[in-house]
Amino acid sequence: MLRQYELVDRVLGYDPEADEALLNRAYVFSMAAHGSQKRANGDPYFSHPIEVAGILTDLHMDDETIATAILHDTVEDTLATPEQIEKTFGPSVARLVDGVTKLSKIEAQSDNERAAENLRKFLLAMSDDIRVLLVKLADRLHNMRTLKFIPSEDKRRRIARETMDIYAPLAERIGMYEFMKEMQTLAFAELEPDAFDSITKRLAQLKEGGGDQVSRISSGIRLLLAQKGIKADVEGREKHPYSIWRKMTERHISFEQLSDIMAFRVLVDEPEQCYGALGLLHARWPMVPGRFKDYISTPKRNGYRSLHTAVIHHERVRIEIQIRTHKMHAEAEFGVAAHWAYKAGGMIQPDVNSRWIRDLVEILDHAASPEELLEHTRMAMYQDRIFAFTPQGELIQLPKGATPVDFAYAVHTDLGDQTVGAKINGRVVPLRTEIMNGDQVQILRSKAQEPQAAWMNFAATGKARAKIRRFVRQKEQAEMVALGRRFYDAIVARMPAQLAPDALTQAVKRLKLSDPDRLMETIARGALTDAQVMEALMPGSSGEAGTNVHPTQHSVISMKGLTPGVAFTLAPCCTPVPGDRIVGVRHADAPVEVHVIECPVLQAAPEEDWVDLAWGDGSDGGTARLAVIVRNQPGSLGVMAGILGGQGANIVNINLAERDESFHTFIVTIEVHDVGHLMRIVAALRAADAVVNAERMEPRAPLAA
Incomplete structure (x- = not known):
């Protein structure tokens, strides 16, 4: 654990103007407040906030942030109050401590609700001052480093899952890749211990078998560039276990089939040298098609800049290479922390992250449930990015799989709401068309348009889905x-x-x-x-209790694409059951009529009256008509009824349609759960000796006028 003078000296080493008295007061206050509290590993609890502060000094954070790190658990875990913090350390530190504290005070029932509430408070706090996020990430990183000391396996796994789902993606989104990689590695070791052990052992075996292959390739790259007058620092490493595991699962391949487990970083002085180095590397070794990405001319949304490529090295291995300047590298390692500047009025931050943070905060206003919030924010944080341009040349960053609807909402909410069509590279395309890297997208709009529920089927961004919903x-x-x-x-x-x-x-x-x-x-x-x-x-006016005249839908059937609770009827001409492909037909002042897609009635209905429907998740039950031919012999009807009862089908109606000396044909209306249930009933009937044939009746054509 850092001693008081060691921590203060660290801060003064990179910021001589730091408030030394503030840091000393925070250290003494926190130590006294935590007193004799212990952590799970037996260390004094006070060691945790000091280690968190130490992590932030590596990022060269300002004195207020370091003080916040020292104090971040005092309000939650000790008798200290927010009023004491503000009186002793000022309103700015008190506000930061309060922001971090709120993230831990979660009182919800389910895991999803807890995670969503955590995320909601997190986003609101960091939108006000992103230093709250930096303290919380450092706090989570240190907690992950000591995770193994928690005795409860369930608690360890919950913390690891939360880290993997929320904190690592947030670190990635603000460009703090070292935080992200360490969090992922530690969480992966807890969540998938067998896979983690297997991959780390294979990496160790590979290193032993190939000698110091990474050093040899690094030296070769450095020598190649030096011969052409480019001075570069070259670093090499094996990819971390979680990155390898994710590639194995995404590509459905084994460890032995992976050909790019080594990555190298080339650091130069000027941006122009990045492109010069890239040309030399591509001239020396074959480039892997489709693997080149230029994040210098089109930076990632979090401000990340670098050239990425992959080549086939002469040692018969495929290697990934990142090329960037030393300044770009500092920004890539420390993200927003690398942008902080010190001024008389305090610290400022650049605008590189504000847009995606605004998007996430905006999602908070539109999510109706914890599940929606988690779905939308994970979309916004996780997905890989592509770059597209407006006709005016403005760069819009989107996740892979984004469509013109996502593009429109990324530009402006009003544009998204009024979208009627799109042009990609000058060609009119359907709104469900996937945008590719470098596309120019023009949105066609109309003030008469409004968001369509069908857009949910292909909208990829959390912002678009939240607005549509x-x-x-x-x-x-x-x-x-x-x-x-x-x-x-x-x-x-x-x-x-x-x-x-x-x-x-x-x-x-x-x-x-x-x-x-x-x-x-x-x-x-x-x-x-x-x-x-x-x-x-009018009390006393109802007459017979329980009267309910207006038609309502079946209590256990719901329809996707139809307003929940809106009355609908299952058309008697085709008697759809859950599992059938269905279409609704609207009628004036009448319930929506639901038909199977093959129903001849649909031929007479204008397509503009059709409603695209699907069975809801809780759909269960419907009636179906069967034509059953049985032998004209004693007991045949009883056999049929016994089979239907044995299959759990309730007989609603039965009519004798045809009768001759050998066979009887019955039209039987039965209640079934879904199409699968109906097919099992038909198969059981056909298997009986007394039954000659059983078929579901085809939809009936409309009667002639």
């Missing part, structure tokens, strides 16, 4: 209110007397709802019977 939810809510209003008007028309002017207001109060719109929405969803609405409007 929010609009769809608002539209669905408006539709539900309108539908409920129609049902409400029908109920009012049946009332025994004219309602008082304030009847609706009183009904809302009796039902303990927030406003009339919530009442209409509740009626539309079938959560209230007509009798309950009548009683709320």
Whole structure:
């Protein structure tokens, strides 16, 4: 553990103007506050915040950040209060400590809720001052270094998973690659110990078998560049175990099939020398097609700049090479921390990260559930990037797989909402077209357009999906209110007397709802019977209790693509069941009618009235019609009924369609769970000796007018 004078000397070594008194006060205050507290490994608890501060001195952080690191656990784990922190260390340090403290005070039920709440507070805090994120990352890194001392395996795995899912990607997004790699390696060792041990052993064997291959290749690259007048520092290393494991799982290959487990870094003085070195390397060794990336002319969203390439070395190995200046390298290793500048008024930071942070914070406003928040933010943090251009030449960075819809929302929310089409490189393309690196994208817009639910099928960015989902939810809510209003008007028309002017207001109060719109929405969803609405409007007016006149959907069937709760009917002409490919047909003032895709009724319905539907996740149940031919012999009908009962199919209706001396044909309507259930029933019927044939009946054509 660093002693007090050692920590202060470190800070003064890179920032002679640092507030020495502030650092000394923080050290003494934290030591006294933590007192005799111990960590899981038996060390004094006070050693943890000091080690976190030491990590941040390696990044040359300012005195306020170092003081925050020393104090970051005092409010949460000791009797110290935020008021004491502000009085002793000033409002700036108090605000930073409060930002870090809030990230740890999580009170939610499920793991997803806990992680989402953590992430939400995290994003809000770092959008205000990104130093909060730097302290938290250093805190998490030190906790991962001592993870093995926690006795509970479940707790170790939870911390490791959270580190892999949230903290490592955040470190990567602000360019702190060394933090990211160490976190991933430590988390990987906990989450996949067998794979970690296997890969590290194979790396050790490879190093022993090939001698010091990394040093030989590094020396060769350095000599090649020196001969052509380029002075360069060349570093080589094997890739870290998690990086290797991820490539093995993504490509479905074994360790022996990996051909690029070594990476080299070429550091030069000037950007022009980067391109000169690249030319020499490509002239000396064959380049691997598709592996060259120029992040100098088009930096990553986190400000990362470098040239990446891969070549086939003469030692018959494929190697990856990164070429950058020493300044670019410092930024790549330490990310935003490398950008801090010291001024009389304090520290400032560049704008290189503000856009993606704003995007993440904006997602907070549109996520309806913890699952959505995690989905969208992980999308924004994890995916590899591609670069596309507006017609004016502005560079837009997007994840791989992004479409023009993602591009439009990345430019501006209004442009995304009004998108009707797109041109890529001057050619009109469908909105689901994947944008490729270097494409020029022009968005065609119309003020009459609005976001479409179907865009969710191909939107790739968290920002776009959050915006679309929010609009769809608002539209669905408006539709539900309108539908409920129609049902409400029908109920009012049946009332025994004219309602008082304030009847609706009183009904809302009796039902303990927030406003009339919530009442209409509740009626539309079938959560209230007509009798309950009548009683709320005019107590004693409902007559027979439980009356419910308006049609509602089957309680266990839901449809993707249809407003939740909106009335629909399963068309009797084709009797769709879960698993069938289905289409809805809208009718004025009537429920949406659901048909199987092959139903001849659809031929008569205008395509503009079609609704693209799919069965919801909880869909279970429907009716199907079977044509069953049985032998004309005693007991055949009983055999058929016994098979249906044995397969869990309830008989709704049965009709004798044809009869002759040898066979009887029955039309049987049964309740089934889904298509798979129906097919099992048909197969069981066909297997019986008493049954000649069993078929699901084809959809019936519409009757002639």
